[in-house]
Amino acid sequence: MATTTYDAIIVGSGITGGWAAKELTEKGLNTLVLEAGRTIVPERDFVEHVPVWELKHRGWDNRTERETTQPIQRECYYACDEYSNQFFVSDKDNPYSFDPGKHFSWIRGRQVGGKSILWGRQSYRWSDLDFEANLKDGIAVDWPIRYADLAPWYDYVEEFAGISGQAEGLPQLPDGKFLPPMEMTCVETDFKNAIAKNFDDRILTIGRSAVLTRVHKGRAACHYCGVCHRGCITNSYFSSISSTLPAAQKTGKLTMRPYSVVHSLMFDAKSRRVGGVRVIDAQSKNTLEFKARIFFICGSTLESTRILLNSATPEFPDGLANSSGELGHNLMDHHMGSGASGRMPGHEDMMPFGNRPNGIYIPRFRNIKTKQKDFLRGYGYQGGSSREGWSRGITKVGLGVDFKNSLKMPGPWRMGIGGFGECLPNHNNYVEVDKEKLDAWGIPTLKIHCGWGENELAMSKDIAAQAGEMLAAAGAKDINTNHEITPPGLAIHEMGTARMGRDPKTSVLNEHNQAHDAKNLFLTDGACMVSSSCVNPSLTYMALTARACDFAVSELKKNNL
Amino acid sequence: MHRREALRILTAGSLLPAFTPELFAFYRQAQPAPGYALRTLDAHANDTVVAMIDQIIPATDTPGAKGARVNEFIDVILTEWANEEERRNFLNGLAGVDQQSNALFSKDFTAASPEQQMTLLRSLDETAAVARARVADKQRTPFWEPEGRDRQMQDDFFTVFRRMTLHGYYTSEIGFTQELKLQIIPGAQHGCIKVGAGSGDAEG
Secondary structure, three states: OOEEEEEEEEEOOOHHHHHHHHHHHHOOOOEEEEOOOEOOOHHHHOOOOOOHHHOOOOOOOOHHHHHHHOOOHHHOOOOOOOOOHHHOOOOOOOOOEEOOOOOOOOOOOOEOOHHHHOOOOEOOOOOHHHHOHHHHHOOOOOOOOOHHHHHHHHHHHHHHHOEEOOOOOEOOEOOOOEEOOOOOOHHHHHHHHHHHHHOOOOOOEEOOEOEOOOOEOOEOOOOOOOOHHHOOOOOOEOOHHHHHHHHHHHOOOEEEEOOEEEEEEEEEOOOOEEEEEEEEEOOOOOEEEEEEEEEEEOOOHHHHHHHHHOOOOOOOOOOOOOOOOOOOEOOEOOEOOOEEEEEEOOOOOEEEEOOOOOOEEEOOOOOOOOOOOOOOOOEEEEEEEEEOOHHHHHHOOOOHHHHHHHHHOOOOEEEEEEEEEOOOOOOOOEEEEEEEEEOOOOOEEEEEEOOOOHHHHHHHHHHHHHHHHHHHHOOOEEEEEEOOOOOOOOOOOOEOOOOEOOOOOOOOEOOOOEEOOEEEEEEOOHHHOOOOOOOOOHHHHHHHHHHHHHHHHHHHHOOOO | OOHHHHHHHHHOOOOOOOOOHHHHHHHHOOOOOOOOOOOOOOHHHHHHHHHHHHHHOOOOOOOOOOOOOHHHHHHHHHHHHOOHHHHHHHHHHHHHHHHHHHHHHOOOHHHOOHHHHHHHHHHHHHHHHHHHHHHHOOOOOOOOOHHHOOOOOOOOHHHHHHHHHHHHHHOOHHHHHHHOOOOOOOOOOEEEEEOOOOOOOOOO
């Protein structure tokens, strides 16, 4: 059994693992990153410029095979496609379970870079509206931090990552250090103006995206091929592979170990510290152990919690660092599905240029100045406009030369928006380990118990209604209002299960993402979240990670860890 | 140009990468393998498919569906993608075209004149539109359930045939680059420009 000692061990190499690797190595720590999946070689694995005619099924995918290997991952249909399914896990090797009638979509990426090579790149700051929400509503526990604690760290991660966007001066959606915004289409500008004119509580802005609109820190500007989830050979979008891991590599302090599936952590009851980590080598299936002074668990919300649940000791029979009993509980995700779309008359002589990897954003407007009767918190909309393409011909009557020539030109403009709604933390939405059901490496899997509550269902209704009203106010025709709610998990914004808090009796982590029960253990991915806001969480994970790394290293220097 | 060289140019993080004609050519060099041997369509069925796709998307100033060998895409999908029932429905639908052609013109579809073929196809097209309108009212299974996915061949025969023809054509190199004049790497983004060929959405 091999044993090596490092200053720091990081589990996972996605958005938070990559940031931890950069921060800890740049601060001089000899750091090992354990990644469960394979190495990604962009020149071999990135496929964003492969023409669709080179695909065997022209984008229809190898359905027979994939329904066997990735029936869950395929629910993320817009990204887990014939090009990019290679970046999603095998559901066969990575099983989990949920209650009958309570589907949970667990979408995962296991490779160097994790889901950071697949993410939607929408990057928004949280505000005190979010950090104070639990306290004001008397729900769950209070966040142990406020916007002021995180603001300098948002600055810090934005300056490195490169976020394009437009400053709007909204208190509920603080502005960041933006690169130039991408352009809106003329239809989106019209929609923006119509919203400003007809609704005094809401605005529309261009999406804030971790895609470079100019050269930034040696990375090329976006060339608008538009399919970021297939990879980005020019490093124009933020991923661990394009940004943080190369920075960590440059320090000479990084050891990256792919194919390293973490089984559990080893807690030393005497020193009250995590001493090492038990790893299954994914290729040989041998068990290995690695030791370090500090541990950053960045394996993604549910994988990180699963590691702690699988690290039970006599003192912590229900999972390591679980003296509060809250480990595994308060699972959240954003709810999506409701929204509206419609045909927009006019601008027939204009069309967009370039495949913009971004859309528009309508920030939260509910429960800010006024109070909704039937739900707490709020939602934001993401969406965009485009002109219909050739596929409109499938359901149109017509054949022959005229038909072909008509499809050469773009069709009507369409504008669509879909909501992302906040989900309340609920102790009864939780995960536990199933010792009977093992994954391909013999590690106990998760049983997920999660469903939407009354608040989410009421909000989802309002999302559909308001979307329809806004489109109508902007003159949209043939409006299709969609009121539905996707299963939890499918927004891939899963949060909670190892929440931060002030009180060790009711939370797993303190205000520095440090485990109350083990001083050298940090969790900085979505597991730490106390509430879910309605904005995309990844930027906040980055800021929390950088902040926690700064704290951990200063504590290490003071010999407090 | 070697792939590595192409990538070096693209990743040069100075200014906007230089997209030379040579670089574009690199990304376009892959051609569908010539000499594809049909696996599901027999000779007569293939002739019928070719005659139909040639009428739906004919050659104009650019090659049509026949020139883009859409029949081969259809054969790939029938062989590797379609399930048993979808394959049977498609082949039965194709046989039905011959039956209607015989009833109307006393000859198989391939033997009918181009005008007769067009007459029959227009009739099929209108019937299919009625069938689609009927289905549109029904609640569809959501995409996150397996039954809600891969529904491309779940419509009436002629709608399925149209879909395969259009999809096969506009995702072919001919349809994508010659007909729609799309670029894989536009190199810039503008909210709106004057309408012209070549800047549409590659996803259709």
